[in-house]
Amino acid sequence: MRGFSKLTLVNLKLYLREPIATFFTLAFPPLMVVLFGAMYGNDPSPMFGGYGSMDVAMPGYTAMILGTVGLLGVPITISGYRESGVLRRFQATPMRPLTYILADIVANLVTTLLGMMGLVIIGWLLYRVQFEGQVVAVILAVAFGGLAMFSIGYLIAGLAPGARTAQVVGMVIFYPMMFLSGASIPLEVMPETIERIADFLPLTYVVRLLRGLWFGDAWGEHLLETAVLAGVLLVCTALAARFFRWE
Amino acid sequence: MEQDKGTEVSMSSVIEVRNLRKTYGTLVAVDDISFEVDEGEIFGMVGPNGAGKTTTIECIEGLRQPDDGSVQLLGMDPLEKRRAIANHIGIQLQESALPRRLRVAEALDLFASFYKRRADAEELLDILGLTAKRSSAFEKLSGGQKQRLFIALALINKPEVVFFDELTTGLDPQARRSMWDLVRQIREQGCTVFFTTHFMEEAQRLCDRVLIIDRGQIVALDTPEAMIGSLGAENRLVFTLPENQAPPALADLPQVRRVEQFGERVVVYGHGERFASSVVSALEDAEVDFLDLRTEQPNLEDVFLSLTGQEMRE
Numbered sequence: 001m002r003g004f005s006k007l008t009l010v011n012l013k014l015y016l017r018e019p020i021a022t023f024f025t026l027a028f029p030p031l032m033v034v035l036f037g038a039m040y041g042n043d044p045s046p047m048f049g050g051y052g053s054m055d056v057a058m059p060g061y062t063a064m065i066l067g068t069v070g071l072l073g074v075p076i077t078i079s080g081y082r083e084s085g086v087l088r089r090f091q092a093t094p095m096r097p098l099t100y101i102l103a104d105i106v107a108n109l110v111t112t113l114l115g116m117m118g119l120v121i122i123g124w125l126l127y128r129v130q131f132e133g134q135v136v137a138v139i140l141a142v143a144f145g146g147l148a149m150f151s152i153g154y155l156i157a158g159l160a161p162g163a164r165t166a167q168v169v170g171m172v173i174f175y176p177m178m179f180l181s182g183a184s185i186p187l188e189v190m191p192e193t194i195e196r197i198a199d200f201l202p203l204t205y206v207v208r209l210l211r212g213l214w215f216g217d218a219w220g221e222h223l224l225e226t227a228v229l230a231g232v233l234l235v236c237t238a239l240a241a242r243f244f245r246w247e
Numbered sequence: 248m249e250q251d252k253g254t255e256v257s258m259s260s261v262i263e264v265r266n267l268r269k270t271y272g273t274l275v276a277v278d279d280i281s282f283e284v285d286e287g288e289i290f291g292m293v294g295p296n297g298a299g300k301t302t303t304i305e306c307i308e309g310l311r312q313p314d315d316g317s318v319q320l321l322g323m324d325p326l327e328k329r330r331a332i333a334n335h336i337g338i339q340l341q342e343s344a345l346p347r348r349l350r351v352a353e354a355l356d357l358f359a360s361f362y363k364r365r366a367d368a369e370e371l372l373d374i375l376g377l378t379a380k381r382s383s384a385f386e387k388l389s390g391g392q393k394q395r396l397f398i399a400l401a402l403i404n405k406p407e408v409v410f411f412d413e414l415t416t417g418l419d420p421q422a423r424r425s426m427w428d429l430v431r432q433i434r435e436q437g438c439t440v441f442f443t444t445h446f447m448e449e450a451q452r453l454c455d456r457v458l459i460i461d462r463g464q465i466v467a468l469d470t471p472e473a474m475i476g477s478l479g480a481e482n483r484l485v486f487t488l489p490e491n492q493a494p495p496a497l498a499d500l501p502q503v504r505r506v507e508q509f510g511e512r513v514v515v516y517g518h519g520e521r522f523a524s525s526v527v528s529a530l531e532d533a534e535v536d537f538l539d540l541r542t543e544q545p546n547l548e549d550v551f552l553s554l555t556g557q558e559m560r561e
Contacts, residue, residue, distance in 0.1 A: 085343035
């Protein structure tokens with residue numbers, strides 16, 4: 001694991017130096033709270049089981065950040081590094097590929113958690129959003145859902161011939177998921193058909209798991225979500241390892 | 248695996264290439280080449296673009312898998328023991344990059360963390376003239392600065408063998424000269440240097456031994472002096488005749504091998520210490536009003552030309 005901590009720190013620094021990436025993970029979710037909070041408020045609603053729009057937006061937007069980082073950030077960065085020759089330069093060192101991937105994953109998780117913190121702080125300041133779960137369980141669920149999303153990202157990076165393609169594929173997969181999984185708009189306000197479509201989107205299971213744990217469910221009540229995400233993680237990791245290329 | 252340094256096989260050659268062959272589709276990039284590089288040597292591989300230099304160097308580095316033949320680096324198979332070997336070698340790739348917003352000092356710090364043995368990063372920055380650029384992002388560096396940063400990264404682990412693919416491409420003449428000094432310095436510290444170049448002058452000035460490669464095959468492998476000597480140690484005397492002047496009979500002089508005439512330009516080939524003076528006095532005896540007289544030493548360009556029948560062009 002030589003180089004792991006240094007590489008993780010460097011990855012974090014590099015992420016924070018990218019204005020577009022930083023905007024979508026750190027600034028965009030709080031802005032959505034401001035915007036949609038102004039439109040819908042946070043009054044308790046029977047539709048959301050007695051919670052307000054902004055209460056349920058917290059775990060939803062967190063899932064959205066995971067999707068942004070995993071499906072847009074990961075493929076664009078990795079395939080860009082491959083295209084320009086950054087990965088080749090790393091390949092010429094004694095660093096293990098696994099070290100590289102783990103450092104990347106940890107940096108991405110830290111970024112996600114930073115985004116979630118900003119989101120919750122704004123939500124609490126503006127709407128005193130409710131949180132009834134266990135912090136550790138929620139953070140573990142963020143990490144678990146994150147790994148599943150990142151593994152899809154690595155697979156895209158492995159399969160796409162170039163950085164442009166990786167970006168397009170990431171967007172094609174992410175944007176419908178962002179709107180149809182309940183991440184940005186709760187499924188309760190959507191027509192029945194959308195909910196059936198949502199059943200086929202991996203991000204939906206991240207939203208359901210996070211929302212459940214956020215409002216105090218035990219993890220045992222979400223075995224289906226856990227199984228689906230574990231399946232995505234295993235299959236995509238195996239395929240990503242198979243298709244990963246340094247150049 | 249890490250403690251396996253391959254030094255128990257005490258031998259002086261650090262690189263052994265046997266019948267190396269590599270094809271890309273129907274293109275034969277490297278065609279059955281064999282050679283050895285000794286410890287502490289500055290070994291240069293020269294040839295035109297597409298000759299197979301990069302393929303060869305990357306097969307030795309363990310970054311490419313040969314189709315046939317074998318490579319031993321520090322007594323190990325570079326593909327099987329890639330990570331163990333990577334600790335002991337430095338690599339500058341012909342084409343690579345760093346994350347665009349990574350800064351120079353951060354890059355050295357990061358790459359140092361991958362190795363057990365580490366050179367002094369500040370000293371490397373200083374030697375390579377990058378101290379003033381330590382806080383600059385990679386994307387803001389000029390081509391020459393990037394090249395020097397990659398050379399610094401190749402030296403960050405105090406390597407036993409260092410590989411430079413296109414050592415001075417992108418450097419201005421002055422930076423090129425200081426790079427030559429640096430390479431000699433690196434060797435004085437006991438490091439073996441293997442580099443490729445398409446500058447014949449660079450190979451001639453720097454190398455203990457030169458391997459000339461063309462179309463995937465070894466054309467010649469020797470010291471630059473021996474190669475030039477093998478041309479028959481021919482010196483050249485070039486001069487221009489005035490219009491309508493008949494060329495004098497120079498071919499009879501004992502030091503002269505042959506005379507070629509291209510219009511008014513005459514090239515006399517010969518050898519020996521008195522070659523130039525004997526030709527000049529013969530011209531004066533014949534009262535020839537020669538112009539623009541100069542002598543030319545044979546160089547590696549001539550070696551390449553005589554062995555391949557083509558000019559060495561970039």
